[in-house]
Amino acid sequence: MKSHRESEQPGVRPVRTFICIEIPESIKDRIDRLQNSLRKIDSQISWTKASNIHLTLKFLGGVEPTRISRVVNAVERAATKTPPFEIDVGGAGCFPSPRHPRVLWIGVPVVPEPLIQLYSDIENELGLESFAREPRKFAPHLTIARVRSPKNASLVAEALIAAGFTPETFLATEVLVMRSDLKPTGSVYTAQAVSRLVPH
Secondary structure, three states, rough: OOOHHHHHOOOOOOEEEEEEEOOOHHHHHHHHHHHHHHOOOOOEEEEEHHHHOOOEEEEEEOOOOHHHHHHHHHHHHHHHOOOEEEEEEEEEEOOOOOHHHHHHHEEOOOOOOOHHHHHHHHHHHHHHOOOOOOOOOOEEEEEEEEEEOOHHHHHHHHHHHHHHOOOOOEEEEEEEEEEEEEEEEEEEEEEHHEEEEEOO
């Protein structure tokens, strides 16, 4: 019983965890410049640090530390089924609508079949480890900002869509299990495991 009691002690907190694909610095730099131009519009928007932007495959929320290894193993199994593949990043938009935006994003205009398969394999492998499936349809995107207030938010959304984002292609070669720690200065992400996609 000792180990069980220890797992419930204060301080042994769930780890905010998500699974993602990193994007290249060239895309992050372009997003940073785009964000800087949009910041000129007076608004109350939380801009994602360009260095933190990634392609999320699954957000798990708080995971008990003792279950992190299950997440890592599930992702590792899924990664071995998928060879490296190309992803096109391009276009820009917002959820749910330009008039009432809550999330601003850069898109993946054509979702490649290997990405869909990788996502499906990760969901299946995590299901075997007793993690809940994502109820929403997979809609890959890069979140660049979250709206805190409606003030001028629609103007920012319209400016983002007008600016667009010229497509850029990169090769996905690995999947990361990432830890997210909320700090006063923003989220700090730490890779807990890296699983390489396996050429077939």
